[in-house]
Amino acid sequence: MKIAIIGSGALGLYYGAMLQRSGHEVHFLLRRDYEAITSNGLTVHSVNGDFCLPVVSGHRTPDTIGPVELVIVGLKTFANNHLYDLVSPLVATETQILTLQNGLGNEELLAELFGAERILGGVAFLCSNRGESGHVHHLGGGRIIIGEYEQRDNVRLVQIVSAFSSAGIECKATGDLKKARWEKLVWNIPFNGLCALLQQSVDKLLKVNGCRKLVRDLMVEVIAAANTQDLSQVIPEAYADEMLEFSDGMGEYKPSMQIDREEGRTLEIEAILRVPLGYGRQHGVDMLRTEMLAVLLEQGFAAGPF
Amino acid sequence: MKIAIIGSGALGLYYGAMLQRSGHEVHFLLRRDYEAITSNGLTVHSVNGDFCLPVVSGHRTPDTIGPVELVIVGLKTFANNHLYDLVSPLVATETQILTLQNGLGNEELLAELFGAERILGGVAFLCSNRGESGHVHHLGGGRIIIGEYEQRDNVRLVQIVSAFSSAGIECKATGDLKKARWEKLVWNIPFNGLCALLQQSVDKLLKVNGCRKLVRDLMVEVIAAANTQDLSQVIPEAYADEMLEFSDGMGEYKPSMQIDREEGRTLEIEAILRVPLGYGRQHGVDMLRTEMLAVLLEQGFAAGPF
Numbered sequence: 001m002k003i004a005i006i007g008s009g010a011l012g013l014y015y016g017a018m019l020q021r022s023g024h025e026v027h028f029l030l031r032r033d034y035e036a037i038t039s040n041g042l043t044v045h046s047v048n049g050d051f052c053l054p055v056v057s058g059h060r061t062p063d064t065i066g067p068v069e070l071v072i073v074g075l076k077t078f079a080n081n082h083l084y085d086l087v088s089p090l091v092a093t094e095t096q097i098l099t100l101q102n103g104l105g106n107e108e109l110l111a112e113l114f115g116a117e118r119i120l121g122g123v124a125f126l127c128s129n130r131g132e133s134g135h136v137h138h139l140g141g142g143r144i145i146i147g148e149y150e151q152r153d154n155v156r157l158v159q160i161v162s163a164f165s166s167a168g169i170e171c172k173a174t175g176d177l178k179k180a181r182w183e184k185l186v187w188n189i190p191f192n193g194l195c196a197l198l199q200q201s202v203d204k205l206l207k208v209n210g211c212r213k214l215v216r217d218l219m220v221e222v223i224a225a226a227n228t229q230d231l232s233q234v235i236p237e238a239y240a241d242e243m244l245e246f247s248d249g250m251g252e253y254k255p256s257m258q259i260d261r262e263e264g265r266t267l268e269i270e271a272i273l274r275v276p277l278g279y280g281r282q283h284g285v286d287m288l289r290t291e292m293l294a295v296l297l298e299q300g301f302a303a304g305p306f
Numbered sequence: 307m308k309i310a311i312i313g314s315g316a317l318g319l320y321y322g323a324m325l326q327r328s329g330h331e332v333h334f335l336l337r338r339d340y341e342a343i344t345s346n347g348l349t350v351h352s353v354n355g356d357f358c359l360p361v362v363s364g365h366r367t368p369d370t371i372g373p374v375e376l377v378i379v380g381l382k383t384f385a386n387n388h389l390y391d392l393v394s395p396l397v398a399t400e401t402q403i404l405t406l407q408n409g410l411g412n413e414e415l416l417a418e419l420f421g422a423e424r425i426l427g428g429v430a431f432l433c434s435n436r437g438e439s440g441h442v443h444h445l446g447g448g449r450i451i452i453g454e455y456e457q458r459d460n461v462r463l464v465q466i467v468s469a470f471s472s473a474g475i476e477c478k479a480t481g482d483l484k485k486a487r488w489e490k491l492v493w494n495i496p497f498n499g500l501c502a503l504l505q506q507s508v509d510k511l512l513k514v515n516g517c518r519k520l521v522r523d524l525m526v527e528v529i530a531a532a533n534t535q536d537l538s539q540v541i542p543e544a545y546a547d548e549m550l551e552f553s554d555g556m557g558e559y560k561p562s563m564q565i566d567r568e569e570g571r572t573l574e575i576e577a578i579l580r581v582p583l584g585y586g587r588q589h590g591v592d593m594l595r596t597e598m599l600a601v602l603l604e605q606g607f608a609a610g611p612f
Contacts, residue, residue, distance in 0.1 A: 198606050211605040214598060288594050292520060296602075299517040300504050 007075030022167035036134035046138035067092035077271035103271025147177025182226035192257035225280035313381030328473035342439035373398035383577035409577025453483030488532035531586035
């Protein structure tokens, strides 16, 4: 398959490298790492074993990539205003677009720009970060759940799942992408928000009872909002406890928004908090704590680096 | 009147100096400023005109002060565990104790330690800070509202109010100290909490709509809790808007908790947030946003300086 990776951060580089290693023709749109990767290739340092791709097709603009069969979007959502320009040159009649971005609203935007019929979304459970130029570190996880934005015949979904699976990436298809997205938000809203606000890793939040309770209260708010969104199944409140227990095993993990703040980037407040808040409100659910968390992040951010 | 000032910070030094200037025998318990003040006196730089007290009675321990007619407590509330040792040597049969400390719970503690009949409380609207040793800066305000912890005959209340008034301090007696304290909390909870958490001054919080609304939402929560506390009069919701308008005139003002955080001191979370939360809960009021603010401050603080 001819695949383009748009947004070659830690996630894009890792999945792209895995797909190329398994035989696909992968093209990376690169900025920071262009020189390093096109000269010396891409090295993946992985818990599952390191590997190096000596020859990688790197591009400075999407025009030199041209139409592809699959676009994988890994762009930070605050850069979504560039999506049209970055993806247009890649799209032909049969092109599928899979967004693995954070939060809500990304499939909707892509559907508006390129037509709903070619849009898929995925939720990635990946722990990776970029090292020096040309290197990416895979620290754990990698599992993806993929679904169609508008359900159709599943043929293309099966094909893409199979491409990921044969590349060694645990990948599952879902008929309810919305549920997968909201389930991820149950984790993402409290941890991305609080870790970024307080600049503390996951374990620090969980070890103090008051803060652990706040995390759970936020999770329960997200679950309540999720359950008004016409999901195929209700998310039980017990899911919050499962997530807490799961998170206890994560140690000093820093969610992406905390790293974004540390590195002086814009925070994904819109996709991870504001859009879900809007969907909640549309269905009559007030998410008081989530709203307060969003305001505090916006307020801190509006003043520049905290 | 023989007066002892316990907690000679910006508030204690300012009111003590004003009282001494008007002819009272004032004794200051000093730590940081002991050498400077006992050698060179105390200088007040005030918006109402500077003045200097060349001879000031400074003490390192309360024992050298001995019994007084009035103890004024200006201690930071997180040092309340020292109150018994600091105040005991000053107390004789007729001694009155006036706490001008922040938040709730201080009169209760003093009543328990020294008997309810001698306890008065006051709410101070003072903007002052300490400069170099031996100097205090009075930037504005100074008004005090004083009330008895347990209402009695008002004689001592009138006497103390009159001492403050003749010292040039705007001072009013109230028959409902609890109401005065809760009214001050309507301002103190949002502004002390948010300014300390975000390290932004009052004007910065007010100029962004989302944060201005959060400030108001917090105020309305505090008003709702206050109105379950058996006050002599209901505090109307419009009080929140009055406070917002009043705060618009404060400019780059930093509340004490923000300064405490900047200077690496403990934060008065207990007196300003936790005790009010407890009183609210006792009367069936959940203050969700105030609770979240308290948790965030505690969590940030638990990890040491943010």
